[in-house]
Amino acid sequence: xxxxxxxxxxxxxxxxxxxxxxxxxxxxxxxxxxxxxxxxxxxxxxxxxxxxxxxxxxxxxxxxxxxxxxxxxxxxxxxxxxxxxxxxxxxxxxxxxxxxxxxxxxxxxxxxxxxxxxxxxxxxxxxxxxxxxxxxxxxxxxxxxxxxxxxxxxxxxxxxxxxxxxxxxxxxxxxxxxxxxxxxxxxxxxxxxxxxxxxxxxxxxxxxxxxxxxxxxxxxxxxxxxxxx
Amino acid sequence: xxxxxxxxxxxxxxxxxxxxxxxxxxxxxxxxxxxxxxxxxxxxxxxxxxxxxxxxxxxxxxxxxxxxxxxxxxxxxxxxxxxxxxxxxxxxxxxxxxxxxxxxxxxxxxxxxxxxxxxxxxxxxxxxxxxxxxxxxxxxxxxxxxxxxxxxxxxxxxxxxxxxxxxxxxxxxxxxxxxxxx
Numbered sequence: 001x002x003x004x005x006x007x008x009x010x011x012x013x014x015x016x017x018x019x020x021x022x023x024x025x026x027x028x029x030x031x032x033x034x035x036x037x038x039x040x041x042x043x044x045x046x047x048x049x050x051x052x053x054x055x056x057x058x059x060x061x062x063x064x065x066x067x068x069x070x071x072x073x074x075x076x077x078x079x080x081x082x083x084x085x086x087x088x089x090x091x092x093x094x095x096x097x098x099x100x101x102x103x104x105x106x107x108x109x110x111x112x113x114x115x116x117x118x119x120x121x122x123x124x125x126x127x128x129x130x131x132x133x134x135x136x137x138x139x140x141x142x143x144x145x146x147x148x149x150x151x152x153x154x155x156x157x158x159x160x161x162x163x164x165x166x167x168x169x170x171x172x173x174x175x176x177x178x179x180x181x182x183x184x185x186x187x188x189x190x191x192x193x194x195x196x197x198x199x200x201x202x203x204x205x206x207x208x209x210x211x212x213x214x215x216x217x218x219x220x221x222x223x224x225x226x227x228x229x
Numbered sequence: 230x231x232x233x234x235x236x237x238x239x240x241x242x243x244x245x246x247x248x249x250x251x252x253x254x255x256x257x258x259x260x261x262x263x264x265x266x267x268x269x270x271x272x273x274x275x276x277x278x279x280x281x282x283x284x285x286x287x288x289x290x291x292x293x294x295x296x297x298x299x300x301x302x303x304x305x306x307x308x309x310x311x312x313x314x315x316x317x318x319x320x321x322x323x324x325x326x327x328x329x330x331x332x333x334x335x336x337x338x339x340x341x342x343x344x345x346x347x348x349x350x351x352x353x354x355x356x357x358x359x360x361x362x363x364x365x366x367x368x369x370x371x372x373x374x375x376x377x378x379x380x381x382x383x384x385x386x387x388x389x390x391x392x393x394x395x396x397x398x399x400x401x402x403x404x405x406x407x408x409x410x411x
Contacts, residue, residue: 046347
């Protein structure tokens with residue numbers, strides 16, 4: 001340990017204030033020790049560098065997504081305004097749970113809760129999950145718990161994305177996933193379809209397609225629409 | 230206040246926690262990482278802890294009451310998670326004892342480059358006991374004012390200044406003992 005009293009005094013002063021008091025600054029020894037202190041501080045800043053890259057942020061966002069998945073499966077999702085913005089269909093899911101509970105039917109939670117998350121994944125100048133409205137050209141990621149078809153209708157009259165029947169949905173930790181570039185401003189409705197059956201030709205008219213699917217005994221859930229402006 | 234900090238404050242005010250998380254990561258990710266690295270002396274562990282800190286922050290944002298600023302609030306979370314990591318490392322060291330990290334000795338009269346000084350400082354910093362190391366890291370690496378350090382650590386400003394002063398002397402002695410010329 002250093003027992004030089006001037007050094008102790010300089011270090012004590014610099015611990016309180018980066019500017020050396022005049023009494024110490026007048027002394028050559030005081031100034032020299034202050035310079036050494038400064039080099040030590042520089043060394044500290046260089047010794048503890050930042051890490052390159054921002055992949056860690058994606059990892060955090062993935063972990064946060066997993067939190068949502070767990071909450072969904074528990075049926076005990078927290079009230080999170082952001083998630084409300086980005087989650088379409090929770091009210092539907094709650095209604096379904098109530099319906100199943102009242103009817104006494106038991107089944108996998110994933111089948112009861114085909115709630116769809118719609119998340120922005122790409123837009124110039126932003127990264128995913130920004131709290132902004134959707135716009136034409138945005139790439140979105142739609143995901144639903146469990147194995148389900150996903151069909152996306154534009155203005156209830158045209159199918160602009162689908163997976164699960166002729167083309168498989170991507171799978172991500174037990175979720176069915178569809179990526180889609182939003183082609184135009186308008187209203188988008190995501191329909192989830194569960195069950196098995198022959199290939200169905202969907203015509204693009206939301207109401208009649210839903211009626212066809214239900215007529216085949218499939219479980220069809222319309223998610224609340226989201227708007228693209 | 231940086232743009233990301235401003236966005237974080239706006240987002241938390243309107244309850245948009247995902248946007249808050251993103252703005253917090255952009256604003257304070259490096260700060261949290263460097264604090265953790267200074268405390269833990271292991272880049273990979275520091276990275277793991279940083280991610281844990283932000284995930285916890287996201288979970289805790291609904292309970293954030295605005296009494297502390299977001300930076301202090303995040304660093305307080307980081308402090309606890311780093312303490313957890315240190316305790317975990319201590320338990321592992323009890324099971325698998327390791328010797329102290331060797332500090333390289335510079336040849337006398339060698340002109341020591343800045344990067345070599347930094348390397349010596351890094352190793353000497355790791356040798357400091359945690360109660361001395363933490364205020365040094367928060368003061369000179371994180372560059373926080375003492376009142377904010379006091380709010381994060383719960384230690385009085387005068388005590389912090391005393392610890393910083395003594396720890397810097399120990400660091401200087403350590404660096405010089407190993408051939409570093411300041």
